[in-house]
Each structure stands twice: as C-alpha cells, then as structure tokens.
Amino acid sequence: MARTLIVDDARVMRMILRVMFEKAGHEIVGEATNGVEAVQLYSELKPDLVTLDIQMADGDGLTSLQQIMRLDPEARVIVVSALHCEKESEARSLGAAGYLHKPFQPEDLLRQTQVALAQS
C-alpha cells in the first residue's frame, strides 16, 4: 500500500487514477492540479509515490519533477504523458521512477507503481 499524490490538471484523469489506485489498495493522500501545488503538497505530505502529468496548462511539469527531486532525492515519481510526447529519457534523467503513456490501463499503472516502489 502506497500513500500517493496525484498531479493532473484534468479532473477526469485524477478521478480515473484515484479509482485505479484505490482498487489496488493504495491510499490517495492528495491531489494537485498544477506544478506549484504539486511541489507544495509533496513537501507537506511526503507521499510514497507521485503520479505527475508533465503537460499541464500552467507549464512544464518537468520543472516540478526537478523541484520534487531536489526536495527529496528518494522521491518516487511516475511521469504521465500523452502519446507522442517523447520526454521519457529527459524525465528519467531527472529522476523519474516510471513513465506512463495516456491513455493507459490499470495494469500499466500498477506495473509502473510496482517498479517505482521496488526502487530503493
């Protein structure tokens, strides 16, 4: 069971992620709708896992990833992006523990979660 923070500016996407995580027994400790909020909530909540949409209306999510990793180099962040946005290597080099393409299925999310949580 992981305490999870969901970051996405689309409400429907946050709802989908929440249902998928909760069904698998994880706890959602917070939801952020932009990058600034994401960093703030990360420092307040210290979640075990973050899913971070990197294409939000307020700017580049990779900057938020960088800020979270600076706050906590052990942070486990799964970067979520739409297909054909090839930022995986950049996200990985910034410390992302996983990478997920939208639209995704529960098994994709849970596989990435398992891998991210297994990282020490």
Next chain:
Amino acid sequence: MQTSMDGVIGNLEALPGGLPREQLILVAEDNAFNQMVILRQLEICGFRADIVANGRLAFECWESGNYALLLCDLHMPEMDGYELAKAIRASEQEQDLRHLPIVAWTASDITGEADRWRTVGMDDYLTKPTQLTVLKAKLARWLPDPAALATESSAEFTAQSLPVDINVLKTLIGDDEAIIRRFVQVFPIDAAKTAVEMRSAYAVGQMATISELAHGLKSSALMVGALELGELCAEMEVAGMAGDKTTLSALLCGFERELARVEDYLEGYYERAWGGAPGTATN
C-alpha cells in the same frame, strides 16, 4: 457489441447493412479495453469486425470465414501473433489461397522487431493506442476496395454511432455504479468548460492555447469512451500547434457538434440509469 459464436465478439448488429462480407475484419487481441476501442474505431470507419482473444481462435475463424484483413496483437495466449501469421501463410500456400493482408497491432514500437514480423509473413504494423486517422490510412492501404473508406460513408455512419461507449470506461475502472455516475456527471461539465475556453482562445487568435486545451481533454475523452471527441481533440492539437486557423475553425465546429451529441447522450444515459437530470457536479 455482441457475441456471435463462442469466443467471437463482433459489431455486426451495430452497422448498417449492405457492406460486403469481403470487408469483414478479423481482430486477434486478448485485452478487453483494446478490443472495445478497436471495435468502435472500426465501426466509425464503417467496418464490421470479428474479435477473438487468441491466435488459435483467430486461425479457426480465418479457416471458416472470408476476411479482408487480419489485425493481430503479437503477444497473446495459446497462439501468439507470430505463430498465427506463420500458420495462415503456410495454409495459404498449401491450399493455394488468396493472400490475407496481416497487420501486426502492437503496444510498443516494433521497428526493432521488424525482421521478425516480416519473416513470419506479416504485411504491415500499427501501434497502440491507434489514432483513427492512422487506422484509416492502414485500412485504405490494404483493403481491396478503398471506396469503402470514402468520407461520405464514414460520415454517414458516424452520425449513427454512439458518441460515448461507457463500456470503455467500465473496462478501465470497473462498473461500480456510484463511480460511473460521477464520471457521467463530471465529464460533460469539464468538456463544456474546455469548449468555452477554446472558443475564447480562437476569438483572440491564440491557436497554441487551443492546442493545449485540446491536448488536456484528449486523454480524458478517450478514457471515458468518447472516442470521436478524443479524435477531434487530437486533430485540433495538431492544427493548433501548426497555427492552422482554417483547419481549426472547421474542427472547432465539428468538436462543438460532437460535444453536443456527447452531452445529450450522457444526459439520456443518466436518466435511464438513475432517473432525473445529472445536476451539477462541482470540483
């Protein structure tokens, strides 16, 4: 969607009559979500399809049927896509049968596996998730009668197809009634909000903003089963990025029409399922 014989799912009922059987497509795919999405996409393109969940069943269907094309996942239980293609090619040769176009349908980029899918006799490949425009292009390339892909016939069918297939969402998150109800309430509200923002951006010539808004809505639309709306978002995203105002103008009108269909449909769905109007859902 209907089940016609053991293990075979098809969309025959959903389609207008008159399409020749030679246009029937066989899909071998074991994942329920992908099955649902491709069936809807093929419907939108005006095609009938039979879907089976493994290579063995696909081979049996192929032996007994007359298919125009096989779209096949590479990794399936019982008999995978590679074995299936090999078996079909061997039988074609033995019995001197017509060459069936086989298109590999795979989640990952298989350019690295190119030799392998070619070696077993597949003709082409398509990556998942598949955009409607890409699917149409592949079908046009391999089907004997490209006329069936004419815009008119697909537009005619589009007008009859459902704007939302709730089963797509149910495949992803289950069928808990309270949860589905919440999505049925929330999605049209958020989509309508995006539509207003797109209109405003268009009025002041901010094409890049429309692209971003379309991008933001695209995945939600695809995941709740509003596939055509999602496709329109994908097209608007591209047109917006290119600053193509003329194309965007047409797409925006199409988007608003489709959104109205989505709203009507979900309102009706709500009334049928739970009675009354969806009401308002706040953030």
